[in-house]
Amino acid sequence: MLQLITAMSELGAGTRGSSLGYAAIRSASFSIQPKFFRAVQPRKVQTNNALLYRHPETPYGKRIRGIVRMYRRISAVVAETLDDGQFPLVLSGDHSNAGGTIAGIKQAFPLARLGVVWIDAHADMHSPYTSPSGNMHGMPLATAIGEDNLECKINDPSPVTRDAWTKLKGHPQRVRPEDVAFIGLRSTEEPEDALIAKYGMTVYRVPVVRELGISTVVQRVLEQMKDCDMVYVSFDVDSMDPTVSVGTGTPVAGGFDESEAKQLLELFADAPLVRCMEFTEINPLLDKGGNAMGTTAFRLLQNTVYRLQERLSRRNLL
Secondary structure, eight states: OEEEEEEOOOTTOSSSOGGGHHHHHHHHHHHHOTTHHHHSOOEEOOOOGGGGGSOOSOTTSTTHHHHHHHHHHHHHHHHHHHHTTOEEEEEESSTTHHHHHHHHHHHHOTTSOEEEEEESSBOOOOOTTTOSSOOGGGOHHHHHHTOOOGGGOOOOOOHHHHHHHHHHHOSSOSSOGGGEEEESOOBOOHHHHHHHHHHTOEEEOHHHHHHHOHHHHHHHHHHHTTTSSEEEEEEEGGGBOTTTOOOSSSOOSSOBOHHHHHHHHHHHHHOTTEEEEEEEOOOGGGSSSTTHHHHHHHHHHHHHHHHHHHHHHHHHHO
């Protein structure tokens, strides 16, 4: 059985509006499939977005203590969902929440080897020691692999930031770097490039995906992760090209079109190894009129839900 989870925190973003992502998707559903959210009712994770009204006290990890609380809340709901034998499909505000989702998977299955598919224009592997902005949505994958990246240090975080960062990483390491695959990556900074090179991490850039074909790329990623016990797929809508919609906080040219994103999500939804998925960074305030990204994201979500339900139904019939 599938359980939709909403975690609409935007504490980690540099622009406002991703907390409205679920509202944008739900609004789009009324003209496409009005009964969708009656049949697929989400479980809501409480947010701390009131902290956005305060000046961030930790410049190299903005609002990091609030994000520690979000990790705990998200991980508790994701872990409970998995413990109940359900499939968590998370709709989150900004991408910092993905670290909480990963923590929840490991809370439910502490001994499991977890693979991570990061469908995103960005690597999100900064730390408070390396981030030029201090925005936490650029750091969730670094918390998952437990990486400070001190070799590329440019900042001297405060003791408060360092303590909170240690809490976000947890112990032991949740994900091995060799069990990560990036798809659609095209906007990275030197500290992130250094980690990719250091660990030989798998990267499929958009031109390579188109050259090889989406089905081949998905097959190769799943083959890479064949020794993992389960896989989590994180889909940031900025993996798509801004011509699809600019309704996301950090759009980057050269991304996927909607049909390519649809095929990627379908193929991963069909894979038995995939046990959790996430949609993130939908920001209707940045759309130039209308609700283009909300509409696109709903179509992708609806199709992914139907594919997952078909797969889960087949499993229950066995």
